[in-house]
Amino acid sequence: MKKFVIAGLLLAASGLTLAAGAQGSGPSPYTECGIGASIFKDTDWAAATSNVTWDLGTTALSSASYSPEMCSPKKVKAAMLIRDNYAQISEEIARGQGDHLSAALEVFGCSAVAQPVAATQVRGEFGRMVSTSSYGGQSQIQKAGQMYQVIQSAAQGRCGA
Template sequence: MKKIALLAVAAAFMSGNVAAEDKEGINPWTQCGIGAMIFNDIPAAAGISNVIWDLGTTAVSSNISSQGTCEGSEVKAAMFIQNNFDQMMEDTSKGSGEHINAMLEILEVEAANQEGVITSVRANVAGQLAVDEVTPQSYYNAVVASL
């Protein structure tokens, strides 16, 4: 029963996030890792597989399994968000902090644009919190949408 519930949660989780890609067209949760190797033509299945396998950790950190698609600042930012999610949420709630600053630096966001990005991410994440749907991937999608 737990596996069915996990699959349902993963499917719901991915259905709203599969289309979100960074500015280079890479979505680490659907185009990297084991899921992308197995389901390279079915992004939703790749994302669900990655989430079920290890909550997407391998996907956002895999340069070996998906060379050429899993590199660049956006994938580094996704990995940073995945590895520091609690601190990212804390900094986001405050509107500043060393983790959010590090993420903006990884993404090479110009100083003049950082305030706007943070404001946009905070608004997007607040909406996600209202319906209890904040995940590292949805946070990443909020950041990419704000760039």
């Protein structure tokens, strides 16, 4: 009976290994995801310790599994900046420039030289976004999420970020 249990455990473990994909692909859940990565952006050991201490790493593992694109500290910082300064960034997008818009583009790796071109793209895309009929009924977090996508897209397209 023990042999069957051991064989079953080994079989299950091998299935998990195959399902995990290539080793090293994706973010490191304990240092790049979860609460720890948000608090300790540049200190891997502190991020890992915080994640394990806070909730045994379940938040970090969940975010790495379900939304790995958000595990980058850079992306978390950009999302928080946009969420917390949505109104100011909206006004600055309408003007075509401003400190908050520049900061958001900079977080995505957009240099000061490339920012005017990226800001023009953001202004056009954001203008189309706010003119849709569904925009007014969205929550603040939904609007911030869309703004994040617009700014990220412009930074990738115009700044090589």
